[in-house]
Amino acid sequence: KAGVTQTPRYLIKTRGQQVTLSCSPISGHRSVSWYQQTPGQGLQFLFEYFSETQRNKGNFPGRFSGRQFSNSRSEMNVSTLELGDSALYLCASSSGGPSTQYFGPGTRLLVL
Amino acid sequence: KNEVEQSPQNLTAQEGEFITINCSYSVGISALHWLQQHPGGGIVSLFMLSSGKKKHGRLIATINIQEKHSSLHITASHPRDSAVYICAVRSETSGSRLTFGEGTQLTVNP
Numbered sequence A: 001k002a003g004v005t006q007t008p009r010y011l012i013k014t015r016g017q018q019v020t021l022s023c024s025p026i027s028g029h030r031s032v033s034w035y036q037q038t039p040g041q042g043l044q045f046l047f048e049y050f051s052e053t054q055r056n057k058g059n060f061p062g063r064f065s066g067r068q069f070s071n072s073r074s075e076m077n078v079s080t081l082e083l084g085d086s087a088l089y090l091c092a093s094s095s096g097g098p099s100t101q102y103f104g105p106g107t108r109l110l111v112l
Numbered sequence B: 001k002n003e004v005e006q007s008p009q010n011l012t013a014q015e016g017e018f019i020t021i022n023c024s025y026s027v028g029i030s031a032l033h034w035l036q037q038h039p040g041g042g043i044v045s046l047f048m049l050s051s052g053k054k055k056h057g058r059l060i061a062t063i064n065i066q067e068k069h070s071s072l073h074i075t076a077s078h079p080r081d082s083a084v085y086i087c088a089v090r091s092e093t094s095g096s097r098l099t100f101g102e103g104t105q106l107t108v109n110p
Helices: none
Strands: A006-008 A011-013 A019-024 A031-038 A042-050 A052-059 A064-068 A074-078 A087-094 A107-111 B004-007 B011-013 B018-025 B029-037 B043-049 B053-057 B059-064 B070-076 B082-091 B098-100 B104-109
Touching: A006 A087, A011 A019, A019 A087, A019 A107, A019 B082, A031 A074, A042 A064, A042 A074, A042 B098, A052 A064, A074 A087, B004 B082, B011 B098, B018 B082, B018 B104, B029 B070, B043 B053, B043 B059, B043 B070, B070 B082
Parallel strands: A011 A107, B011 B104
Antiparallel strands: A006 A019, A019 A074, A031 A042, A031 A087, A042 A052, A064 A074, A087 A107, B004 B018, B018 B070, B029 B043, B029 B082, B053 B059, B059 B070, B082 B098, B082 B104
16 A cells, blocks of 8 residues: 655745645545644644544644645645745644554755 | 653663653543654654553553553664654544654664
């Protein structure tokens, strides 16, 4: 079974731009969660989607948004990028509920 | 105070040593996860626990729900175990949201 994939793997943007990251979960998984990892704040939960509905949201500004498609693939969008948005963005998929999460390799975003 | 605290932050061991990493949390939880992150960023889920003890190869994870504490043990450590180990909890009241500890950087020298 193929693992979780994320595209792109690396991205460089400038302040004020917007960015869209993509995550394809393991086949059959309906839950996709997104996380941000920075040296200063560590790993933080962004949001979770289950069956195309946002089920939970972390403490991030409205510039961070996401969606999930009927095939469970998910995208997250960050608008009006700030320097502090430079981070590793990870997605993880699971079958839903308190089950093991399988992480993708991440997208490393650098905002200049 | 963070909801999830790990100790130690850094740990250096010689190959073959027995290693323990601790995780304490302050909220009621539905599950606790131990994760491993290698340089480059990839994260692997090692264990998910809600009670008792689990073992996989040389790794053992235990949890004491009453004391709000979990430990990750590595027996016969090897240089390939060098990584960051992260504890994360799924609280009873926050649904699917995971809250993470700061991680423990483990270096195992040959």
